[in-house]
Amino acid sequence: MTDEDAVILNAVVAPGHDGAAELVVSLRHPNGGLETVALDAELGFHLMKSCGVASAADLPGKPWRRILEGL
Amino acid sequence: MYDIVIRGGLVVDGSGEAGFKADVAIQDGKICEIGQGLAAGRREIDAQGRVVAPGFIDPHTHFDVQLLWDGAAKPALEHGVTSIVPGNCSLSLAPLKAADRKAVIGMFQQIEEMPPEAFTIAFDWTWEDFAGYRDAIARTLSVNVAPLVGHSVIRLFVMGPAAQERTATPAEIAAMQDLLRECLEAGAVGLSTSFVDVDENGRPVPSRFADSDELDALCAVLGEFDRMLQVVPEFYATDITIARIDQLAELSLKHKIPTTFSPLFDSRGNGDNAPRAIARVEEQFARGARVWPQMQTRPIDLSFSLLRPSLFFARLPRWVRVLRQPLAERIAALKDPQTSAQMIEDAGPDGGLAMLGSLVLRGGDAAPPELTGQTLAQIAEARGQGCARALIDLSLEHGLDVAFLAASLGHEDTARIGPMLAHPLVHIGASDGGAHLASFATYGDTGYLFSEFVQKGHLSLEAAVKKITSDTADIWGLKNRGRLAPGWAADVVVFDAQGLARGEERPVFDMPGGGMRYTRDATGVDTVLVNGQVAYADGAYTDARSGVICT
Numbered sequence: 001m002t003d004e005d006a007v008i009l010n011a012v013v014a015p016g017h018d019g020a021a022e023l024v025v026s027l028r029h030p031n032g033g034l035e036t037v038a039l040d041a042e043l044g045f046h047l048m049k050s051c052g053v054a055s056a057a058d059l060p061g062k063p064w065r066r067i068l069e070g071l
Numbered sequence: 072m073y074d075i076v077i078r079g080g081l082v083v084d085g086s087g088e089a090g091f092k093a094d095v096a097i098q099d100g101k102i103c104e105i106g107q108g109l110a111a112g113r114r115e116i117d118a119q120g121r122v123v124a125p126g127f128i129d130p131h132t133h134f135d136v137q138l139l140w141d142g143a144a145k146p147a148l149e150h151g152v153t154s155i156v157p158g159n160c161s162l163s164l165a166p167l168k169a170a171d172r173k174a175v176i177g178m179f180q181q182i183e184e185m186p187p188e189a190f191t192i193a194f195d196w197t198w199e200d201f202a203g204y205r206d207a208i209a210r211t212l213s214v215n216v217a218p219l220v221g222h223s224v225i226r227l228f229v230m231g232p233a234a235q236e237r238t239a240t241p242a243e244i245a246a247m248q249d250l251l252r253e254c255l256e257a258g259a260v261g262l263s264t265s266f267v268d269v270d271e272n273g274r275p276v277p278s279r280f281a282d283s284d285e286l287d288a289l290c291a292v293l294g295e296f297d298r299m300l301q302v303v304p305e306f307y308a309t310d311i312t313i314a315r316i317d318q319l320a321e322l323s324l325k326h327k328i329p330t331t332f333s334p335l336f337d338s339r340g341n342g343d344n345a346p347r348a349i350a351r352v353e354e355q356f357a358r359g360a361r362v363w364p365q366m367q368t369r370p371i372d373l374s375f376s377l378l379r380p381s382l383f384f385a386r387l388p389r390w391v392r393v394l395r396q397p398l399a400e401r402i403a404a405l406k407d408p409q410t411s412a413q414m415i416e417d418a419g420p421d422g423g424l425a426m427l428g429s430l431v432l433r434g435g436d437a438a439p440p441e442l443t444g445q446t447l448a449q450i451a452e453a454r455g456q457g458c459a460r461a462l463i464d465l466s467l468e469h470g471l472d473v474a475f476l477a478a479s480l481g482h483e484d485t486a487r488i489g490p491m492l493a494h495p496l497v498h499i500g501a502s503d504g505g506a507h508l509a510s511f512a513t514y515g516d517t518g519y520l521f522s523e524f525v526q527k528g529h530l531s532l533e534a535a536v537k538k539i540t541s542d543t544a545d546i547w548g549l550k551n552r553g554r555l556a557p558g559w560a561a562d563v564v565v566f567d568a569q570g571l572a573r574g575e576e577r578p579v580f581d582m583p584g585g586g587m588r589y590t591r592d593a594t595g596v597d598t599v600l601v602n603g604q605v606a607y608a609d610g611a612y613t614d615a616r617s618g619v620i621c622t
Contacts, residue, residue: 012340013385015373015481017306019510021382024340036341038307044382045395054388 004030006064011056016040023047023056027064046070073112074098074603077565080118084555085125087537095123097561100603100617104557114605116598118565124536125553126153126562126599127517128543131301131333131365132504133157133183135164135218139194140583142211143612146514147504150573150593151564153601154552154621155504158219159333160303161265161278165204165220166228166250172196175224177271183506188584202257205620212618213606215562217549219301220254222264222278222289234277235270244288251292258620260547261299262289266315268303287322294326299547302332309344316351320360329546333365333501336482337491345491352496363546365500366491368520369573371481372511374433377405377463377471387417402471405463415459422457424448430462430475435509435578435587437472438465443578447475489529492520492538498546499538508588515573515591522572532568549621560621561603570595 009026016022016038023044027035039047048054050069051062073096082105083090094109095102127150134144135157144155157163162178176190198204201220208216226234229246239247251262264278264286293300300322304315312332319330337345348364355362375381377394384390393404393414404410419426427447434443442450451461466473482488491497499520503513517539525535544553551559574592582588599607604617 010340011385013382014339014341015371015477017334017336017371018507019372019374021373021375021385022307023382023385024338026340036309036344038338038341041380041382044385045380045391048385048391054391056382056385 006030006035008051008059008062008064009034011059013056014038025059025064043067073103073110075114075116075561075600075605076109076112077116077118077123077563077598078109080121080123080565081568082555083122083124083533083536085537085540085553087533087541090122090533095555095563097563097600097603100561102555102557102559102561105555116565116605118597120567121565121597122532122536122568123555123563123565125540125555126564126601127151127539128154128156128547128549128553129502129504129517130156130331130498130500130543130547131159131502132506133159133162133179134216134505135162136179136185136189136193137505138208138212138216142208142616142618143213143606144505145612146590146592148214148599148601148612149596149607150515150517151566151571151596151599152214152504152517153562153564153599153606154215154217154549156217156219156260156547157505158221158259159263159301160268161221161223161263161276163204163219163221163224163263165198165201165224166254167224168199168228169196171224171227171231174227174270178223178268178276181271182268182276184509185506186508186582186584186586188586189582193583200257201254201259205258209620211616212620213601213612213616214618215552215601215621216618217260217547217621218258219261219263219299220251220259222262222281223276225250225254225262225289226277226281230277235274235280238280238282239285244285247285248288248292251289252295255292255296255298258622259298260549260622261301262293263301265303267305267307287325290322290326290328293328297548298328300328300330302330304332306334306336309341309347312344312348313351316348316355316362319362320355320358323355323360323362324358329361329363329548331363331365331498331500331546335364335366335501336371337484337488338481342487349491349494349497356496363496363498365498366488367482367501368488368492368499368516368524370479370483373477373480374474374510376436376474377401377466383477387414389414389417398471402467405467411460411463414463415457418459422451423459423462424451424457427458427462430477433474433476433576433578433589435580435589436474437469438474444575485523485527485529489524489527492524493530493534498543500543508582508586510589512576512589512591515593518571518573518593518595521568525568552621561600563598563600564596565598567595567597
């Protein structure tokens with residue numbers, strides 16, 4: 001992780017528009033900007049795997065760019 | 072003598088003004104007179120102790136295909152909904168060339184979860200143009216229909232397969248403009264588009280290949296008719312939603328059109344989403360733009376089965392590992408005593424009671440029907456098991472095709488959502504009626520508005536009625552609907568203000584081919600009139616077919 005990476009601040013499971021569980025990920029960008037993105041199951045599990053965590057609770061602190069790995 | 076007199080009810084006329092006790096006389100499909108002591112009608116409806124209001128209008132539905140065999144859009148009508156807007160989210164059933172039907176069916180199945188039989192055995196395709204579809208549904212309507220035309224199908228009609236490959240040429244854009252113009256002249260009330268949806272193969276729907284020039288050109292045609300642009304924005308990301316609000320505002324200002332986007336909902340983990348979007352909408356309205364956010368009333372339930380990996384288990388590492396395996400390996404792992412024992416251990420020292428006990432068995436799947444509606448805690452107790460063990464074993468006993476529901480996990484905080492629904496710039500809608508058939512019931516949002524938000528004081532009775540009648544009609548430009556006033560269409564609902572609500576969700580098998588969907592009955596609705604004819608009364612639908620294509 002570099003100083004130029006966005007960092008995951010929080011990850012919460014919530015129901016999406018279609019009733020499926022989503023992973024709502026809060027991010028902090030290097031410029032201080034905050035952003036929230038909801039991921040579907042496929043992307044959510046992909047993010048967890050890419051970050052090397054087995055639980056969404058372990059995502060905070062991981063670099064957001066890991067989501068790009070393997071896509 | 073009038074055709075019908077609704078006598079002695081509390082008239083809440085859709086204006087937002089205080090209700091008043093009066094009779095409502097109907098003649099030739101229209102409201103004729105409102106006052107006390109009116110002359111007799113050939114049919115008298117006793118409304119003592121009841122509210123008499125304009126029929127409710129649902130601005131976001133996907134009843135496009137159901138209307139071909141069910142002109143009442145059941146159960147919408149029994150909930151007091153007398154007018155619906157289908158054709159949302161870039162998808163409609165016209166204009167559509169015969170060669171493109173399969174592609175559009177796939178999109179409907181993917182996005183709205185409609186069974187294939189709904190498109191193959193329930194009706195004959197007799198049309199390609201919008202007027203043909205309009206005529207096909209108009210013959211047996213019990214509800215009024217204000218149809219949108221879908222951007223994706225317009226694109227497909229003009230470009231064929233290239234609609235899902237590239238941007239359009241100037242000539243193609245001009246052809247789309249002509250086609251949209253033809254649809255609007257044939258009764259479409261606007262254009263719908265989507266920035267997020269995919270087809271059954273995971274490819275973006277055609278509307279997502281449009282560039283800004285194309286959308287601008289189509290909005291120019293909408294401007295000729297002062298018609299609506301409906302949009303599905305990237306609702307999973309607040310910042311992009313706000314960018315879309317700005318884009319819609321520019322289109323609204325440039326072409327002098329109303330625009331609306333949906334869904335907008337309050338999400339756990341992103342409490343700023345709806346407030347930020349509404350704040351941006353306020354800024355854009357202050358500039359003169361019309362960008363109406365649609366917000367649903369009902370809370371969002373979370374549902375899952377062990378057939379597919381669900382993020383519901385995202386905080387349980389061993390469950391995640393097991394459920395992400397291919398089906399055969401997943402079943403083997405669940406059957407393995409050591410693995411399942413570890414999973415149960417993860418669920419907590421109480422065997423999963425606190426974490427899983429309130430899950431509800433949904434029904435409509437492979438599970439025994441008698442278990443439908445029971446909580447996992449109840450089922451586990453009856454089985455003499457802990458909750459996690461019961462979930463695993465019950466799923467294994469039925470090929471993992473057992474769906475569970477965690478109720479009201481999103482958009483569920485009445486204290487937060489009530490003020491948003493009451494906001495003058497928030498458009499109550501986004502019900503998705505007729506869609507998501509196998510996931511949840513998209514009916515009864517109007518009843519829930521009253522049973523939850525009026526009963527708890529977030530909106531007055533009159534304000535709630537206004538929100539889903541005259542406000543909706545005004546936003547969409549539906550003429551002579553949404554109010555009880557002399558000369559206006561006699562779309563009327565008679566209901567019990569205290570009892571109006573939605574029933575429990577339940578599976579039914581009434582789709583073509585015996586297909587399943589989840590539905591909800593209405594409670595508290597006595598009588599529903601559409602264009603002056605009684606379409607629903609005393610718990611039953613009538614033979615009235617008085618619905619029209621309304622514009």
